[in-house]
Amino acid sequence: MSKSDPAREHFTEALAVREGADGVHGRPREERPAPAAPGPWPPPGTPVRPYGDTRDDGSVQLSFTLPVQAGPLAVEAARQLAVKMGLEVPKVAAHRDLGEGFTMFVVYGRTAHSVDLAAVEVPRPRFRVLGFDELNRYIRERIGRRLVVVGACTGTDAHTIGLDAIMNIKGYAGHHGLEGYPEFDAHNLGSQVANEALVARAMDLEADAILVSQVVTEKDIHIPNLTRLVDMLEAEGFRDDVVLICGGPRISHELAVELGYDAGFGPGTLPPEVASFIAQEVVRRGLVQ
Amino acid sequence: MPLSIRADENQIARARRAAAAVTGEVQGFINRHSTVSIERTVARFFGVDGADGDGVPYPNLVVDNLSRSGRLGDGLALPLARAMAYHGLSAQEVAEAVARGAIDLAKVPARADDAGRQTAAALAAEAAGRVQARRAERDRLLRELPPGPPPLLYVIVATGNIHEDAVQAQAAARQGADIVAVIRTTGQSLLDYVPYGVVTGGFGGTYATQEHFRIMRAALDETGSKLGRYIRLVNYCSGLCMPEIAAMGALERLDMMLNDAMYGILFRDINMRRTFVDQFFSRVINAYAGIVINTGEDNYMTTSDPVKHGHTVLASQFINEQFALRCGLTPVQIGLGHVFAMDPSLEDGLLLDIAQAALTRAVFPGCTLKYMPQTRHKTGDIFHSYLIDGLHNLVSVLTGQDVVLLGMMTEAIHTPHLQDRFLAIENARHTANTARHLGEELILQADGRIQARAAEVLAGAVEMLGHVARVGLMQAVEDGLFAGIRRARDGGKGLEGVFERGPGYFNPLLDRMLAANREACEAAGGCLGDAGEGERP
Numbered sequence: 001m002s003k004s005d006p007a008r009e010h011f012t013e014a015l016a017v018r019e020g021a022d023g024v025h026g027r028p029r030e031e032r033p034a035p036a037a038p039g040p041w042p043p044p045g046t047p048v049r050p051y052g053d054t055r056d057d058g059s060v061q062l063s064f065t066l067p068v069q070a071g072p073l074a075v076e077a078a079r080q081l082a083v084k085m086g087l088e089v090p091k092v093a094a095h096r097d098l099g100e101g102f103t104m105f106v107v108y109g110r111t112a113h114s115v116d117l118a119a120v121e122v123p124r125p126r127f128r129v130l131g132f133d134e135l136n137r138y139i140r141e142r143i144g145r146r147l148v149v150v151g152a153c154t155g156t157d158a159h160t161i162g163l164d165a166i167m168n169i170k171g172y173a174g175h176h177g178l179e180g181y182p183e184f185d186a187h188n189l190g191s192q193v194a195n196e197a198l199v200a201r202a203m204d205l206e207a208d209a210i211l212v213s214q215v216v217t218e219k220d221i222h223i224p225n226l227t228r229l230v231d232m233l234e235a236e237g238f239r240d241d242v243v244l245i246c247g248g249p250r251i252s253h254e255l256a257v258e259l260g261y262d263a264g265f266g267p268g269t270l271p272p273e274v275a276s277f278i279a280q281e282v283v284r285r286g287l288v289q
Numbered sequence: 290m291p292l293s294i295r296a297d298e299n300q301i302a303r304a305r306r307a308a309a310a311v312t313g314e315v316q317g318f319i320n321r322h323s324t325v326s327i328e329r330t331v332a333r334f335f336g337v338d339g340a341d342g343d344g345v346p347y348p349n350l351v352v353d354n355l356s357r358s359g360r361l362g363d364g365l366a367l368p369l370a371r372a373m374a375y376h377g378l379s380a381q382e383v384a385e386a387v388a389r390g391a392i393d394l395a396k397v398p399a400r401a402d403d404a405g406r407q408t409a410a411a412l413a414a415e416a417a418g419r420v421q422a423r424r425a426e427r428d429r430l431l432r433e434l435p436p437g438p439p440p441l442l443y444v445i446v447a448t449g450n451i452h453e454d455a456v457q458a459q460a461a462a463r464q465g466a467d468i469v470a471v472i473r474t475t476g477q478s479l480l481d482y483v484p485y486g487v488v489t490g491g492f493g494g495t496y497a498t499q500e501h502f503r504i505m506r507a508a509l510d511e512t513g514s515k516l517g518r519y520i521r522l523v524n525y526c527s528g529l530c531m532p533e534i535a536a537m538g539a540l541e542r543l544d545m546m547l548n549d550a551m552y553g554i555l556f557r558d559i560n561m562r563r564t565f566v567d568q569f570f571s572r573v574i575n576a577y578a579g580i581v582i583n584t585g586e587d588n589y590m591t592t593s594d595p596v597k598h599g600h601t602v603l604a605s606q607f608i609n610e611q612f613a614l615r616c617g618l619t620p621v622q623i624g625l626g627h628v629f630a631m632d633p634s635l636e637d638g639l640l641l642d643i644a645q646a647a648l649t650r651a652v653f654p655g656c657t658l659k660y661m662p663q664t665r666h667k668t669g670d671i672f673h674s675y676l677i678d679g680l681h682n683l684v685s686v687l688t689g690q691d692v693v694l695l696g697m698m699t700e701a702i703h704t705p706h707l708q709d710r711f712l713a714i715e716n717a718r719h720t721a722n723t724a725r726h727l728g729e730e731l732i733l734q735a736d737g738r739i740q741a742r743a744a745e746v747l748a749g750a751v752e753m754l755g756h757v758a759r760v761g762l763m764q765a766v767e768d769g770l771f772a773g774i775r776r777a778r779d780g781g782k783g784l785e786g787v788f789e790r791g792p793g794y795f796n797p798l799l800d801r802m803l804a805a806n807r808e809a810c811e812a813a814g815g816c817l818g819d820a821g822e823g824e825r826p
Binding site: 063064065096098099100102104155156157160161164190191192221249267268 | 456459460463464475476479492493556557558591592665668669701706707708711
């Protein structure tokens with residue numbers, strides 16, 4: 001590495017920052033005074049940075065593997081990679097020989113970046129989570145009939161754990177699934193249901209909502225599968241009559257909307273959230289009749 | 290010596306008797322039926338392989354040909370061998386001629402029957418010889434390249450591309466893995482054929498094909514000989530093609546097969562009659578090939594609550610054991626799956642896990658126990674996940690599990706990365722080493738929580754098996770007694786592939802292998818196996 005190497009310059013510069021290091025942990029001493037009385041943090045407009053043990057130290061931990069034989073070359077390569085990722089003073093805390101010419105690293109560094117919370121937008125479905133009794137009452141008063149919901153794991157997906165958590169009476173985390181609500185008529189079609197079969201069943205039952213669960217998302221297999229369902233519903237002229245929802249560990253609301261769904265629910269979603277959304281969406285869209 | 294736990298011998302004997310009755314009744318059904326997949330397996334053993342221009346495998350084409358004329362009832366073996374003898378062709382040549390429309394298996398003159406029977410017997414003997422040669426090869430390699438101390442460390446690879454899988458498997462073996470399973474692509478279990486050749490583009494796993502078996506076997510043999518440690522290879526003998534995959538595995542020297550008597554019914558909605566009939570021949574082949582089967586009771590805990598339904602796992606293990614013994618599998622070839630399943634937030638959950646693991650060890654002392662990791666409560670928090678896996682590994686060494694499937698810290702995120710597997714292996718090796726003789730040092734409180742839980746689970750299993758014996762297994766599955774999943778006896782996929790055996794049903798491979806398995810069982814001190822029909826008590 002030559003002296004004019006930008007990585008080295010960056011390194012040297014970063015070292016300069018460390019001049020006041022306490023010599024025990026090699027941790028830079030912060031110039032800023034300690035925050036006064038604890039209050040809500042951050043104050044509006046303050047950029048946030050990762051917190052290691054001092055506010056705004058930017059401390060980040062990461063690990064990765066390089067296809068390089070373990071040794072000093074591998075360690076330096078990992079360090080330079082961390083610099084390129086924008087980490088200051090990256091430290092390769094450990095490296096492990098994985099065999100077959102691979103080395104794993106544990107790296108710590110300080111990121112120079114920050115995020116302005118005021119500028120962060122989180123796309124999420126708009127609804128209010130109602131309690132069990134409150135929701136049943138809402139449906140009786142605002143809709144005046146039971147809501148029909150059809151759920152399935154579509155395509156080749158055989159993982160029903162998420163769908164079962166939302167649909168089945170047993171539910172999840174102490175909350176009944178849709179089957180447990182007197183005002184929902186829930187049909188869990190189970191795993192590996194063809195999109196055609198799901199559409200046919202939903203139309204047959206005149207469903208108010210369709211829930212699609214996708215767990216296997218390797219190589220984005222779920223994307224074309226989810227898109228096809230939307231296409232089919234549109235071809236049948238049924239899309240506008242139904243609340244269309246997808247869920248799964250790698251599903252976000254943003255992705256769902258992009259694919260033509262009304263909402264997407266990720267991991268940790270509770271049955272009352274999905275139930276509340278369906279009821280309020282039916283009312284909002286005027287699908288009561 | 291694992292942690293010793295008290296299990297009532299009378300209760301265990303009652304459970305076994307009930308399970309024998311349960312499986313005996315189903316065995317009666319099995320013995321009167323065959324399936325298209327069983328007949329395709331005969332075609333494969335006779336030498337039919339490959340696929341036509343549209344990718345339809347020749348074994349499917351010959352069976353479909355006979356089936357169309359309604360003549361499959363007596364099996365494929367004689368019609369295929371008769372055509373070979375009559376036309377003077379190899380099995381493959383007959384299959385290709387059938388595919389072209391040049392031969393109709395139903396129209397070969399019956400006067401070729403005697404020659405056909407001779408040909409069939411010779412082909413069956415030759416195929417059995419090939420399987421025995423692979424088995425002898427494994428025995429020799431296991432002597433030359435002995436594995437380390439138990440538990441054997443089991444990892445999975447699942448890239449969708451067999452060549453990438455091979456790289457990952459070799460790295461895992463070098464890191465300390467003893468057993469490598471190639472996860473099958475999602476959905477293959479529902480294909481009523483086995484794809485041919487190298488097929489990339491699997492999702493969440495890799496297609497099981499005979500060529501893939503060969504590629505992975507060669508890769509693991511190469512690494513195993515370098516390491517001086519035999520690396521076992523696993524695939525999935527499940528779904529609609531159980532016996533065909535068993536044949537492919539037997540011919541390519543796989544060492545273990547996921548092969549459960551009920552998994553396909555419950556978790557893949559495959560018709561129960563199809564599965565019961567298919568599992569029988571597949572297990573006869575696995576037994577003959579010296580393959581250790583792995584049952585899948587661990588899956589119950591993905592849909593059932595482990596605290597309330599722990600006994601269903603034990604009950605199902607008794608049933609799986611009895612089905613397996615009827616195929617001539619020796620106890621050591623019966624790998625029973627169970628799982629480290631408690632909700633991590635549950636107080637004393639670890640105690641419940643220890644109770645179930647130690648009880649399973651005590652109830653099945655001669656079987657190969659395969660202990661599965663927590664997956665249900667993994668969230669993507671890799672740090673929490675690594676701790677849970679460490680506890681799983683501790684319980685497995687404490688309770689003397691034979692095989693431990695390693696939990697991955699990145700469970701619920703992605704199929705394992707190279708470093709995930711490395712860290713999992715390191716976790717397991719560290720735990721096994723540091724706690725090697727812990728089980729010998731500890732004595733359980735006679736009236737303590739762990740003993741009480743074990744007694745509760747065993748009593749629950751005895752009661753459940755008694756009930757299943759009274760209503761019959763098919764009814765019990767219809768009632769949702771296993772994994773909380775209901776399956777109708779005429780529902781699910783693949784029922785159309787089941788047919789009643791005709792009066793002249795002939796399957797020389799089944800006859801030959803089953804007889805040899807029985808003989809081996811008896812030579813090994815006898816086993817409870819009986820393929821005969823049982824009476825409902």
